[in-house]
Amino acid sequence: MSELHQVDYQSPIGVVEIIGKAEGIMSIFFSERDTATHPLQPDTPQVLQDCLREIEEYFKGERIEFTVPYITEGTEFQNRVWSALTEIPYAETVSYRDIAIAVGSEKAVRAVGNANSKNKISIIVPCHRIIGSNGRLTGYAGGLSRKEWLIQHEKTFISWPEQL
Structure with a gap:
C-alpha cells in the first residue's frame, strides 16, 4: 500500500x-x-x-461529473448505496426512500441514511443530494448550511436547453 x-x-x-x-x-x-x-x-x-x-x-461551476478514482471501504450494502448516490444527476435531489428502492431494499430507509452518513467521499459521491421524503434537508456531515449551499450552487450552474 x-x-x-x-x-x-x-x-x-x-x-x-x-x-x-x-x-x-x-x-x-x-x-x-x-x-x-x-x-x-x-x-x-x-x-x-x-x-x-x-x-x-x-x-467554479465548470464541472458536473468527476473522473478521479476513489476507494471506498464499507459493507456490501454501504457500497451499493454509495454507488446509487453517484447516479443522482447534478443539481437534482432524491429522498432516502428513493435510494432504498434503487438498491433493492425499499424498507431500508434508515439503513440508507446510516450508509449515507458514513460516506467519506463528499461531493464526488454526492450525499448532499439526499433529502427527506418531506422535501426538507436532513443530516450532512459538513453541516446543513453547506448542504443547502451545495444544492443551490448546482442549481445555479446547471445548463438548461434553450427554449424555442
Whole structure:
C-alpha cells in the first residue's frame, strides 16, 4: 500500500480536505479549520492533483461529473448505496426512500441514511443530494448550511436547453 497524502482546497464554504494515495482518493471532507494548510507538494500523487483540480472546477461551476478514482471501504450494502448516490444527476435531489428502492431494499430507509452518513467521499459521491421524503434537508456531515449551499450552487450552474 502506498502512503497517504493530503491536499486542501479553500472553497467558498470552507476548507475541503482531500486525502488519498496513488491508487485513489480515500476521503473528501469539510474541515473546521479556517485556512487551507496542506498545499500541493512535489510528491503529491497525480490522483490528488487531479482531484484538487476537479473540486476547484466544481466550485467554479465548470464541472458536473468527476473522473478521479476513489476507494471506498464499507459493507456490501454501504457500497451499493454509495454507488446509487453517484447516479443522482447534478443539481437534482432524491429522498432516502428513493435510494432504498434503487438498491433493492425499499424498507431500508434508515439503513440508507446510516450508509449515507458514513460516506467519506463528499461531493464526488454526492450525499448532499439526499433529502427527506418531506422535501426538507436532513443530516450532512459538513453541516446543513453547506448542504443547502451545495444544492443551490448546482442549481445555479446547471445548463438548461434553450427554449424555442
